[in-house]
Amino acid sequence: MTTLTQFQPAPVIDETVRLLTDHYVFPEAAEQLATLLRERLAQGAYDVDGAEEFGRLVTADLQSVNGDRHLRLIHHADQVPTEKGAATMAAVRRDFDTSLGGVPRLELLDGEVAVLELGPMLFPLEWASEPLTAALNLVSRARALIIDLRTNVGGDPDTVPYLCTYLLDERTHLNTMYWRDGDRLEQSWTLPHVPGARFGGSKPLYILTSSNTFSGAEDLAYTLQQLGRAVVVGESTRGGAHPREGWTVHPHLEVAIPLGRAINPVSGTNWEGTGVQPDIACEAAGSLDRAHALALERLAE
Structure with missing residues (x-):
C-alpha cells in the first residue's frame, strides 16, 4: 500500500x-x-x-x-x-x-416475456454497439420486455439514447445536459435510425432497479419513466445525475x-440526491418475479 x-x-x-x-x-x-x-x-x-x-x-x-x-x-x-x-x-x-460486452443475461420467460440484463454498466458505444444491437434485435420479437438494471452502476450517457431508440417509435427529446464549460446546454434525442428491428414504443416495458443502480443506469430508468414508456419496479436508486x-x-x-447536470424535459429536474423512485416498490431480490407477473397480467388484458 x-x-x-x-x-x-x-x-x-x-x-x-x-x-x-x-x-x-x-x-x-x-x-x-x-x-x-x-x-x-x-x-x-x-x-x-x-x-x-x-x-x-x-x-x-x-x-x-x-x-x-x-x-x-x-x-x-x-x-x-x-x-x-x-x-x-x-x-x-x-x-x-x-460481462459479454455489458449484456450478461438474455432470457425468454413464460408468456414470451424477455429479460435483458445490462451491466455492470453502460459501456461506450464504440465498444458496446455490437453486443447491444444483437441483444436488442433478439428481444424485439418478445411480447413484453424487462430490462434489469439492478447491478448497473452507471456508464456512458451517450449509450442511453441508443438504447431508448429501440424502445420508442418516434424521434424523442430525452434529456438536456448543462455543461459548465462554455455555460452551454446540449440536448439528447433518440436517433433517426438503428440497426435491425426495434422493440418499439407500444409493447409492455418494465425496468428493474435496486439501491445500487446509479448514474447512467438511473438516466435510462428515469428518462423512460418520465416519458411514460416504462414501469420501474424495485427499489429507489442511489441518486447521481452529474456526469x-x-x-x-x-x-x-x-x-x-x-462537469455537468441533467435536466429532464418532462420533469424539469433530475434524480440527483433523490434517486429514481419506483412505480412499483418492492425488494430488488423479488422485482423480477413481480415485473414478470405484471407483464403477464397486462398481456392477458
Missing part, C-alpha cells in the same frame, strides 16, 4: 482544489469545498497511514457539502495513468471484457469531478 510517508497530502489537496475550482459544475459549492479541504488539511485531518484511507477521508469531505456522489477521490491499487480519465477507462475495459471526469492527482489517486 502506498503510504503518506511517500507523498505529502498538501500537493494532492492543492491540485484537487484547483481542479474543483476550474471544473466543478457548481462553482459556489466548489468554493465551499476548497475552503473545507484546506481547513481539514491545516487541522491534520489527512495525516493518516495510507493513500486508501486518505482517499476515503477526502471523499467524505467532498460529498459533505451537497451530497454529490460522483464527487470522489478514488484510490487505485495499481498506478494511475497520467492521461485524463485513463484510470477509469482501464477498469471499464476489464469489466466490458468479463463526471477523472484527473490523476497522485500515482494512486484519481479525483472525479462532475
Whole structure:
C-alpha cells in the first residue's frame, strides 16, 4: 500500500482544489469545498497511514457539502495513468471484457416475456454497439420486455439514447445536459435510425432497479419513466445525475469531478440526491418475479 510517508497530502489537496475550482459544475459549492479541504488539511485531518484511507477521508469531505456522489477521490491499487480519465477507462475495459460486452443475461420467460440484463454498466458505444444491437434485435420479437438494471452502476450517457431508440417509435427529446464549460446546454434525442428491428414504443416495458443502480443506469430508468414508456419496479436508486471526469492527482489517486447536470424535459429536474423512485416498490431480490407477473397480467388484458 502506498503510504503518506511517500507523498505529502498538501500537493494532492492543492491540485484537487484547483481542479474543483476550474471544473466543478457548481462553482459556489466548489468554493465551499476548497475552503473545507484546506481547513481539514491545516487541522491534520489527512495525516493518516495510507493513500486508501486518505482517499476515503477526502471523499467524505467532498460529498459533505451537497451530497454529490460522483464527487470522489478514488484510490487505485495499481498506478494511475497520467492521461485524463485513463484510470477509469482501464477498469471499464476489464469489466466490458468479463460481462459479454455489458449484456450478461438474455432470457425468454413464460408468456414470451424477455429479460435483458445490462451491466455492470453502460459501456461506450464504440465498444458496446455490437453486443447491444444483437441483444436488442433478439428481444424485439418478445411480447413484453424487462430490462434489469439492478447491478448497473452507471456508464456512458451517450449509450442511453441508443438504447431508448429501440424502445420508442418516434424521434424523442430525452434529456438536456448543462455543461459548465462554455455555460452551454446540449440536448439528447433518440436517433433517426438503428440497426435491425426495434422493440418499439407500444409493447409492455418494465425496468428493474435496486439501491445500487446509479448514474447512467438511473438516466435510462428515469428518462423512460418520465416519458411514460416504462414501469420501474424495485427499489429507489442511489441518486447521481452529474456526469463526471477523472484527473490523476497522485500515482494512486484519481479525483472525479462532475462537469455537468441533467435536466429532464418532462420533469424539469433530475434524480440527483433523490434517486429514481419506483412505480412499483418492492425488494430488488423479488422485482423480477413481480415485473414478470405484471407483464403477464397486462398481456392477458
